[in-house]
Amino acid sequence: MTARRIAILIDGGFFLKRLPKLVASDQCTSAQGIATCIRRLCASHINQLTGDNDKRWQRHVYRTFFYDAVPYEGKAHHPIDNHAIDFAKSDVARSRHELFDVLRRQRKLALRLGKVTKEHDWTIKPALTKKLLHTRQWIGALDRLAGQAEDTPESTTSLELSPEEARSLLNLRELWHSLDGGTVSLGLRQKGVDMRIGLDITTLTLKRQVDTIILVAGDSDFVPAAKLARREGIEFILDPLWQKVNADLFEHIDGLQSGLRKPGAPANDNTQSRTERDQAQLQAPDEED
Structure with a gap:
């Protein structure tokens, strides 16, 4: 052949x-x-x-x-x-x-x-980034705390949370604690x-x-x-x-x-x-x- x-x-x-x-x-x-x-x-x-x-x-x-x-x-x-x-x-x-x-x-x-x-520094995985951005509404209670601190900067401030606000802050804490080494990556690209x-x-x-x-x-x-x-x-x-x-x-x-x-x-x-x-x-x- x-x-x-x-x-x-x-x-x-x-x-x-x-x-x-x-x-x-x-x-x-x-x-x-x-x-x-x-x-x-x-x-x-x-x-x-x-x-x-x-x-x-x-x-x-x-x-x-x-x-x-x-x-x-x-x-x-x-x-x-x-x-x-x-x-x-x-x-x-x-x-x-x-x-x-x-x-x-x-x-x-x-x-x-x-x-x-x-090409760029460390970034969080896109799916997780979207999830984290959605947590902005969870920190609404902290806006009130920031306002108190501005009004009385020399005084100790306290914050009373509603059950819903408490759950939101705990969920936020849990989410950030769940981040591990695999959730971020360095911006490497094959050329x-x-x-x-x-x-x-x-x-x-x-x-x-x-x-x-x-x-x-x-x-x-x-x-x-x-x-x-x-x-x-x-x-x-x-x-x-x-x-x-x-x-x-x-x-x-x-x-x-x-x-x-x-x-x-x-x-x-x-x-x-x-x-x-x-x-x-x-x-x-x-x-x-």
């Missing part, structure tokens, strides 16, 4: 977030385990496209591209837990750098790294990853380096690049790792195909045809992260 020229582009952040939902936990907790899952995904895609189970599947691969961001390595002080954080020494940074080292040693795999930058994916799709297309591009991603940011590839005659396949995609995206791709088995599917699921996979994907329940 004549070798195909297939490029597989993997959005690493999306892949690592979805992977625990698709494989057993012991297969995705180490760098070697994750690398094995990437090879399995790529081999499955190639075997489905070529129609065989040739162990030399990598001869059809132009290159596998894995996109991610170098973890944030700054320092910060946690406003609730009241301790210093060195992000460079965190478990996330350690495990991610370990994964990068393993992937750099993989055959026909190119690592494309953006970076994580700090440069989507740009690298778009540039590589464009380069692979215009230089005619491949005849098929498989993109493992979960959003629609790829649409402009996918349009270019398809206009130039490149087959463009999307693997959203069984996360449901919007129906209007189908006009911008040549098909859906999964490289990993759907959760709960029987062991022979990988024998499904592409048409069956497309139909199953359209009918799959919405699994937004």
Whole structure:
């Protein structure tokens, strides 16, 4: 069989977030385990496209591209837990750098790294922020206390609370005491990853380096690049790792195909045809992260 020229582009952040939902936990907790899952995904895609189970599947691969961001390595002080954080020494940074080292040693795999930058300081989760703002009405009794303090600044002030005001202040106290370290987050943002994916799709297309591009991603940011590839005659396949995609995206791709088995599917699921996979994907329940 004549070798195909297939490029597989993997959005690493999306892949690592979805992977625990698709494989057993012991297969995705180490760098070697994750690398094995990437090879399995790529081999499955190639075997489905070529129609065989040739162990030399990598001869059809132009290159596998894995996109991610170098973890944030700054320092910060946690406003609730009241301790210093060195992000460079965190478990996330350690495990991610370990994964990068393993992937750099993989055959026909190119690592494309953006970076994580700090855009703003600590913020409370949006849902909790809205809840806290609604507590303004609970402190109405304190307005009377403030007025007394202004009228007689040298005197001791006292405040009689109605049962409803007392309950409101106790609820407010309980709400603030419920805040823990997980209710706030530092304003970190990944940069440069989507740009690298778009540039590589464009380069692979215009230089005619491949005849098929498989993109493992979960959003629609790829649409402009996918349009270019398809206009130039490149087959463009999307693997959203069984996360449901919007129906209007189908006009911008040549098909859906999964490289990993759907959760709960029987062991022979990988024998499904592409048409069956497309139909199953359209009918799959919405699994937004």
